[in-house]
Amino acid sequence: MNQLKTLILAEHDGKELSASVYHAITAAQFWNVPVDVLIAGSSTNDIAQRAATISGVARVIHADAAHLVHPIAEDITNLILTISSEYQVILAAHSSFSKNILPRVAAKLDVAMISDALEIQENQTYVRSIYAGNVLSTVQSTDAIQVLTVHGSNFATAAMGGSAEIINIKAPEAFTKTRWISESIIKSDRPALTSAKVVISGGRSLGSSEKFEQVLSPLALRLEAALGATRAAVDAGYAPNEIQVGQTGISVAPELYIAVGVSGAIQHTYGMKDSKIVVAINQDPDAPIFQVADYGLVADLFEAIPELTAALN
Amino acid sequence: MKILVAVKRVVDYNIKVRVKADGSDVDIDGIKMSVNPFDENAIEEALRLKEQGKATEVIAVSIGTAANQDVLRHALAMGADKAILVESATSIQPLGVAKILKAIVLRKQPGLILLGKQAIDDDAGQAGQMLAALLDYPQATYASNITLENDTLHVTRETESGTEVVALTLPAVVTADLRLNDPRFVKLPNLMMARKKVIETINVADLSTDTDSKLKQLKVSEPPTRKPGIKVNSVTELLSKLRAHDNLKL
Numbered sequence: 101m102n103q104l105k106t107l108i109l110a111e112h113d114g115k116e117l118s119a120s121v122y123h124a125i126t127a128a129q130f131w132n133v134p135v136d137v138l139i140a141g142s143s144t145n146d147i148a149q150r151a152a153t154i155s156g157v158a159r160v161i162h163a164d165a166a167h168l169v170h171p172i173a174e175d176i177t178n179l180i181l182t183i184s185s186e187y188q189v190i191l192a193a194h195s196s197f198s199k200n201i202l203p204r205v206a207a208k209l210d211v212a213m214i215s216d217a218l219e220i221q222e223n224q225t226y227v228r229s230i231y232a233g234n235v236l237s238t239v240q241s242t243d244a245i246q247v248l249t250v251h252g253s254n255f256a257t258a259a260m261g262g263s264a265e266i267i268n269i270k271a272p273e274a275f276t277k278t279r280w281i282s283e284s285i286i287k288s289d290r291p292a293l294t295s296a297k298v299v300i301s302g303g304r305s306l307g308s309s310e311k312f313e314q315v316l317s318p319l320a321l322r323l324e325a326a327l328g329a330t331r332a333a334v335d336a337g338y339a340p341n342e343i344q345v346g347q348t349g350i351s352v353a354p355e356l357y358i359a360v361g362v363s364g365a366i367q368h369t370y371g372m373k374d375s376k377i378v379v380a381i382n383q384d385p386d387a388p389i390f391q392v393a394d395y396g397l398v399a400d401l402f403e404a405i406p407e408l409t410a411a412l413n
Numbered sequence: 414m415k416i417l418v419a420v421k422r423v424v425d426y427n428i429k430v431r432v433k434a435d436g437s438d439v440d441i442d443g444i445k446m447s448v449n450p451f452d453e454n455a456i457e458e459a460l461r462l463k464e465q466g467k468a469t470e471v472i473a474v475s476i477g478t479a480a481n482q483d484v485l486r487h488a489l490a491m492g493a494d495k496a497i498l499v500e501s502a503t504s505i506q507p508l509g510v511a512k513i514l515k516a517i518v519l520r521k522q523p524g525l526i527l528l529g530k531q532a533i534d535d536d537a538g539q540a541g542q543m544l545a546a547l548l549d550y551p552q553a554t555y556a557s558n559i560t561l562e563n564d565t566l567h568v569t570r571e572t573e574s575g576t577e578v579v580a581l582t583l584p585a586v587v588t589a590d591l592r593l594n595d596p597r598f599v600k601l602p603n604l605m606m607a608r609k610k611v612i613e614t615i616n617v618a619d620l621s622t623d624t625d626s627k628l629k630q631l632k633v634s635e636p637p638t639r640k641p642g643i644k645v646n647s648v649t650e651l652l653s654k655l656r657a658h659d660n661l662k663l
Binding site: 366396399 | 424429430432506507508511531533534535536537538539540541543544545546547550551552554555557567571573575576577578579580581582590591592626628629630631632634635639641642644645646648649651652654655658660661663
């Protein structure tokens with residue numbers, strides 16, 4: 101029998117590989133078996149070739165088909181099932197792309213799935229967080245195939261310098277009961293939240309969507325920062341949902357995280373506690389955010405943020 | 414068309430759970446339990462589809478012990494027509510949940526199955542997709558808007574880059590995001606009436622489905638806490654502290 105391998109489901113936007121793929125490739129080295137990367141899409145030769153140059157990749161499995169231009173979970177699942185018997189591990193970086201697809205794959209394979217693993221240990225053991233990051237759960241799987249997503253920021257970025265073989269495979273027929281209709285992508289000149297070196301998050305204290313932009317934008321521009329928001333700010337309509345940081349949003353781990361008018365609910369800190377340096381600016385000296393901040397400033401954000409921006413300029 | 418809504422009973426959103434002294438599990442003895450918030454969005458959406466005349470019956474289903482009757486009564490008080498309790502003494506993981514829900518789907522034949530996008534206890538976010546897989550139904554996760562015309566469901570999905578719209582041919586599985594709707598408040602008279610409604614109880618063993626999981630929890634622990642930071646007194650002091658970190662290049 102051939103040696104079983106590890107398969108990474110790679111996310112991309114049709115033009116570029118997601119930065120998270122590089123983290124997943126590092127995570128996949130744990131098993132010491134060849135790591136294949138699956139690129140599924142339409143007109144994705146360049147992406148496949150790019151993936152082939154990442155260090156640690158044995159083969160790029162490339163499925164190019166017109167109907168994969170906007171990949172849906174049903175089609176990607178059926179594609180993975182055509183090759184799954186070669187793999188002992190199927191993984192991806194945790195994101196709205198992978199967490200939509202991999203549970204479907206796991207159920208088709210009749211195995212459990214491990215969501216958002218923080219740590220991979222010997223003997224098919226994983227550490228993941230539960231209760232919005234309040235508790236760590238160590239779980240062990242005895243399933244024949246391990247299906248998991250990993251918490252990307254906990255794993256280093258894989259280096260370039262590989263020269264993997266590209267294998268073209270045929271995608272199964274399209275699943276016709278789900279049709280992709282349209283998308284609305286929020287265009288921003290700012291860096292992406294998940295890869296930005298600096299993230300500035302605003303809470304409900306900003307008071308309005310106008311203030312949110314007006315107060316935070318100049319600082320974000322100066323620091324080349326991505327903007328994030330708490331769920332309270334999103335629910336109040338001050339910021340779009342795509343930038344929600346927390347349990348039900350995005351997890352970030354920048355070099356510097358600046359929480360502005362953020363109370364620090366556990367659901368929010370779940371998404372930012374891996375940040376290297378945390379700054380909190382809040383008028384309430386008892387706000388829980390100060391418990392996770394390296395530097396806390398009790399101040400009126402409407403004065404402190406312009407002052408900080410001016411001082412930097 | 415019937416709509417089946419899956420309802421999980423979880424530790425209330427506002428409660429910070431503790432780890433048991435022996436690290437075997439979290440300690441939830443005597444703690445307030447509630448409907449999983451995302452499942453409340455799912456119930457609400459089912460009720461709205463019924464109010465629009467797009468559905469005829471809303472059935473809530475929960476898996477657990479007799480204690481789960483409280484979340485089913487909540488669903489009934491919101492306006493669900495029927496409730497099913499699948500009794501199981503042991504806690505069941507997402508794949509097992511999906512297998513149980515599949516068995517209920519085969520019995521009740523709903524045109525749409527609505528679930529929350531994730532439960533706030535295990536944060537797995539798997540059951541909906543797994544159910545869709547087992548039924549080979551179309552799926553739409555993280556729904557923030559749903560419209561139903563004839564047998565086609567248009568679902569707006571929240572993604573990390575914005576939103577996308579997919580069209581599903583029923584029957585289908587949809588998981589609800591918080592922005593899907595604002596769940597209605599339960600009025601006391603409705604809660605009183607809901608207490609009188611009969612909850613259909615099915616023993617999990619009678620569904621002849623294998624709900625054992627090969628994923629075992631070995632232990633739970635408190636996450637490492639960040640080391641305490643300091644308070645600074647001014648923006649100037651903050652900036653000088655930050656500038657001491659060479660890697661930030663401020």
